[in-house]
Amino acid sequence: MTRLPIVHHPDYDARFSPVHRFPMGKYTLLMKALTERGIVERASLHRPGPAPAAWLGLAHQRGYVDRVVNQSVPREIERMIGFEVNERVARRSALACAGTVLTGRLALEEGLACNTAGGSHHARREHGAGFCVFNDVAVAAEVLRAGGEARRILIVDVDVHQGDGTAMIFADEPNVFTLSIHGAKNYPLIKAKSDLDIDLPDGTEDEAYLEHLDDGLKRAIHFFPQPDLAFYLAGVDPHEEDRLGRLSLTDEGLARRDRMALTFLRERGIPVACVLGGGYSRNMESLGRRHAIVFGVAEELV
Template identity: 60%
Template sequence: MPYLPMMSLAIVHHSAFDARFDPKHRFPMAKFSRLAEILVEDGLVAAGGYQVPEPATADWLRLAHAPAYVDAVLTQTVSAAAEKTIGFAVDAAVALRSRCATGGTVLTARLALERGLACNTAGGSHHAARDGGAGFSVFNDVAVAAHALLAEGLVRRVLVFDCDVHQGDGTALIFAGEPRVFTLSIHGENNYPAVKPPSDLDIPLPDKTGDDAYLAVLPFALETALHEAAPDIVFYNAGVDPHADDRLGRLCLSDAGLAERDRRVLGFFRDRGIPVAGVIGGGYSRDIESLARRHTILHRVAAEFA
């Protein structure tokens, strides 16, 4: 797939990514605003320098999700039972946030095709499946973006390389039987979800894996994915929930381990001229400052390749 040489790293952000939850809520919504602030404060993005996405359209969302579910989110008529599965109420702010985050991953993918690499400041909502959301995921932004690129003929083959600590069950279900999309998940074997539908390649890891053992599985994962997927674009979920201090983690990675993970994944595909769209995935510390800074690891490492 042709692409332009990289200049500066394209980073996507929208103020609606933060739906302004109560700070006591178990989902750390404030991390999205603080992440964007830190990237400006530390000079990775100039003031006013973010690429701002449009909210995902209903037509895009229906590429990956059932029309009835899309309509329920857009009209804020999701059932109480479905909201419980998601983990929060789907009100107007959450519906807009979900559309903007998904539109952000679509824009990130388009920028990656143009420049070689781009990153979202949200995305990676990989538990949402065709018929509904789950696990803090309303829409599966990567699945929507992959479908949109395929439908427009911009790519022929897609790789989803998911390093969130939780298995990408929604993504696996959405793309089951779809030969143009290869799904890979490196995750904690004892973590959510309890039922893990098969990805094209799953690499489950035991609790307390640590940096060295985690990094040791990457060569096999990367080489296998490259051979099996032959991708025109890679969607990279750089979840920071494998971190030792993450309250939903268990894999015990350090900041340095996460950075080296990102460096090896991004470097592997960029060395081969394959565009990469990065999304931030999960991270669940209650310390918003530390968590937001941990999420910036993806953008800092990606900037090395710009």
């Protein structure tokens, strides 16, 4: 049996208070869920080190990178991010970026790989926003492109919030294609322009969602044929119980979504690097299990 490559570091969890708006403990609870399902035992585990500043500077202004590394981010930007950028947060942000780089490399080698963090798609070149310090997928795409490991990169973002930071970073880059399927009335209030945006009304349920996703994947490949690598941002915040989601997908709907996207890409020979994306629930154990869904689907396809 081929082992699913999983990238993880314990310090993805920056140990926020359990009552903090951002459910930081989900990274630890995801590994608990993956262990309980036997996925960890069957996987090949990989641990990243922190991304060097030179990598981070490929997608972000170097001044901002330095302020994060030195924990000197201005208060107004911390308010846009949603939490203080202290030593633990700076470390987890650099680790998540390196983890997504490693996940991309493993996907290029093995066909499919998963990171237990990542998907920080609101961070733009100038600064972070929306619980995102660095844009790990943008960093990884630029690292892999700069090293000649991948030239054409497709980003499929199914988080319920538009990947506005990613869209802005790659707005003028023809060799990176951004697809975002998201809630029309959800954060961010002012949307950026992805290469392909699919705006969904509040309350969208499984069947309608999957129809839109199927159409979006086909259109993306039509507009952007033969990518060398795809990043899949598997946010679980479209779930009906998510407190920030406003859509109505079930657990089964999330699994069908992930199976549709990953199967579509792998049937076309496109390596896929999966990253976690958003998920916001008061029930943290359920949130960890929900984030584990994409790993179970990926394990079926390796």
